[in-house]
Amino acid sequence: MSDYVTVARDGAIAVITLDNPPVNALSHHLREPLFKALEAARDDAAVEGIVIACAGRTFISGADITEFGTPKALASPSLPELCALLESLPKPAVAAIHGTALGGGLELALACHYRVADKGAKVGLPEVKLGLLPGAGGTVRLPRLVGPEKAVAMIVSGNPINASAALEAGVVDAIAAGDLTADAIAFAKARVADGGPHVPVRDRDDKIAPARADLSGFEAAVKEATRKTRGLEAPLACATAVRNAVTLPFDEALKKERELFIGLVNGVQSRAQRHLFFAEREAxxxxxxxxxxxxxxxxxxxxxxAGTMGGGIAMSFVNGGYPVTILEMSDEALDRGFATIDKNYGISVSRGSLSEEAKAERMGRFSRTTNYADLADCDLIIEAVFEEMGVKKEVFGRLDAIAKPGAILASNTSYLDVDEIAASTGRPQDVVGLHFFSPANVMRLLEIVRGDKTAPDVLLTALTVARKIGKVPVVVGVCHGFVGNRMLGARSAEGEDLLLEGASPEQIDKVFADFGWPMGPFAMGDLAGLDIGWRNRKSLGKTAAIGDALCEAGRFGQKTGKGFYLYEQGSRKPIPDPEVAKLIEEKARERGVNRRDISDDEITERTLYPMINEGARILEEKIAARPSDIDIVWTNGYGFPIGKGGPMFWADTEGLRKIVERLEYWHGKTGKDVFKPAALLKQMAEDGGSFSGRPAA
Incomplete structure (x- = not known):
């Protein structure tokens, strides 16, 4: 019929094959011939059943999100029209699923009477990760197959399930034993022979009837599913749509779903999350x-x-399938490190996310040594030693002597000059920074620091390995703190002054929480340990009146039960401490600071605006290749809310002119360089430009 849709016959079964490389996305140029092929099969008396299959490596991976916001997205035939046609067919339609059936792909399959999956297939509705909900019946049909409780968990998480789980849940009807298309054809022939009735999903009621009679179980499932989605609109909209599937007639629920979808797709949060989707690929x-x-x-x-960072890095590679040798200076240090690794895996086993067999397999991939010579056969060696240049250079000098030719030598430095580290070797082309974030086995971000002499194939290897171990990699240039920590320094620069001038830790943290951060800077400091920053300040000859005083009093945060906040035994909940308020007032008096009321807007202007300003400087210096790379760093490594798209995307929505005006105000008031608007930021504000619309460098 077209380059994208072909039709073949196997007896009375019409086999419609879709071929829209690379992932069979539901572009308009695929939807149109598919609709015509379905109409032709419906009207052909010789056709008694239909199989929809896909060429290439996967079933339909979803909608073509490049069409979002364009006329093609809603052009007829739309995906809802395709699903309605499929559901109205008087003959059985079978979806033959291999690879992934995600989003619109699964919605199309749900509109078929039956689904047969390859044993390696995965199915899911991940639209929530783009700030959306399934907009072609997914929230209305899936509950009719798996029940509303399971449906809301799947849709709100957006995580796919494998074929066996899909069969158990009721998403698919069979798993192919051999050739998928042949088995799907055989399944279709058997259903034709059965004589029906071939009940469309829309008319199935048995899985939602119990919830219709009593919503309490469903509401409990909603509460659990949305527990960690504070500030995001899409998860709540997903739950609303599934609830509608239970409480409203099918067609009315379908109409409500579409209204919710349109509202989300036109909203800022979805635009932000779609920006991040493309930004991750652009990086x-x-x-x-x-x-x-x-x-x-x-x-x-x-x-x-083998400390916290080294152990976490080693776990990341073992989890990705790599054998790892950990080196420490003593057997005692190795014992402590491996005890922590074993404990971490044990927690995963207790939670049911890892089996005992899988734990044993992973532990078996580790080896341990106190001898540098035992690293001689490694292809990649990462140091995670103390953050001090002399120590790093000594380690790299020893590695230079024993590492095989072509081995990649990486530093897990958070701030230090990778070029200076590389210069301590005779192979600077093989040296790269790999800045993991703690806990390294959990956090997704990996800053790949490109030295002046780092070879292109070393960068590509780092990117390839990062993805294999489940990280989101971003290549950055050399400067103090790279992208993330450099901007964090700008965000934190005014923290103590805000306290001295009249704000409280809890007020500042609330402003951050209301913005969408998982926690504010002072609660985060208590979690990480205030002594870390204290030691770093002392090494640099710097001071912080309040932070230093807290540490001198032994208040290091959660681990001591006291920091900026109090913590009850066994609790991580911060409790405001009158002693800290008293300390802040004393320090203000010592410095002759007249305390006053600080507005929430002022807190935002003096913390987030300097961060944006520093991001612009980073772009000027080409430390980051593009604004979207900065957004990926901050949403994956520092908790910047994904619903705001990262700091540079958010700056556009906040207004660059407004940011520049307020930076200039605070620069005039304080004289601090952190407020002096970057030339790039000023120019973009004057020209009406935007970071999200700025081309890659």
Missing amino acids: AKVPGVSKEVQPRAVKKVGVIG
Whole structure:
């Protein structure tokens, strides 16, 4: 029928094959011929059943999100029209699912009478991760197959399930034993032979009737599913749509679902999350790394340091399938490190996310040593030692002596000059920064720090390995703190002054929480340990009146039960402490500061606006290749709310002119460089430009 849809016959079964590389997205140029093929099969008396299959590596992966916001997105035939046609067919329609059936792909399959999956298939409705809900009947049909409680958990999480779980839940009707298409054809023939009735999903009621009689179980499932989605609109809209599927007639619930979808797709949060979706893919494109460059082979990894960071890094690689050798200075240090690793895996086992067999397999991939020579056969060696240049250079000097030619030598530095570290070796082209975030086995972000002499194939290898171990990699340049920590320094610069001038830790933290951060800077400081910043300040000859005083009093945060807040035994809940308020007032008096009421807007202007300003400076200096790379760093490594799209995307929605005006105001008032507007930021504000619309460097 077209380049994208072909029809073949196997007896009385019409086999409609979709072929829209690379992932069979439901673009308009696919929907149109598919609709015509379904109409033709419906009207052909010789056709008694239909199988919808896909060429290539996967079933329909979802909608074509590049069409969002364009006329093609809603052009007829739309996906809802396709689903309505499928559901109205008087002959059985079977979806043959391989690879992934996600989003609109699963919605199309749900409109079929039956679904047969390959044993390696995965199905899901991940629209929530783009700030959306399934807009073609997913929230109304899925509850009729799996029950509303299971449906709301699947839709709000957006996480796919495998074929066996899909069969158990009722999403699919059979798993192919051999060739998928052949088995789907056989399944269709059997259903034709049965003579029906072939009940469409829309008319199935048995899985939602109990919830219709008593919603309490469903509401409990909603509460659990949305527990960690504070501030995001899409998860709540998803829950509303599933509730509608239970309480409203099918067609009315379908109409409400579409209204909710349109509202979300036109909203700021979905635009922000779609921005991040494309930004993550754009970050893989690194200037100077051509398509001809090939990654180096990495078969074995070495990690120096078995502490919190080193152990977490080692776990990340083991989880990704790599054998890892951990080096420490003593057997005692190794014992402590491996005890922590074993405990962490044990927690996963107790939660049911890891089996005892899988734990044993992962622990078996570790080896331990106190001898640098045992790292000689590693393809990638990462140091996670103390953050001090002399220590780092000593480690790299020793690695230079024992590492095999072509081995990649990486530093997990958070701030230090990777070029200076590389210069301590005779192979600076093989040196790269790999800045993991703590806990390294959990946090997704990996800043790949490109030194002046880092080879292109080393960068490509780092990107490839990062994705294999489940990280979101972003290549950044060399400067103090790189992208994330450098901007964090700008965000934190006014923290103590805000306290001295009249704000409280709880007020500032509330402003951050209301913005959408998981926690505010003072609660975060208590969680991380205030002594870390204290030691760092002392090493740099710097002071912080309040932070230093707290540490001198032994108040290091949660681990001591006292920091900026009080913590009851066994609790992580921060409790405001009158002693801290008293300390702040004393320090203000010592410095002759007249305290006053500080507005929430002022807190935002003096914390988040300098952060945006520093981001603009980073772009000027080409430390980051593009604004969206900065957004990926901050949403994946620092808790910037995904519903706001990252700091540079949010700056556009806040208004660049407004940000520049307020920065200039505070610069005039304080004289501090952190408020002096970056040239790029000023120029963009004057020209009416935007970070999210700015082309890649």
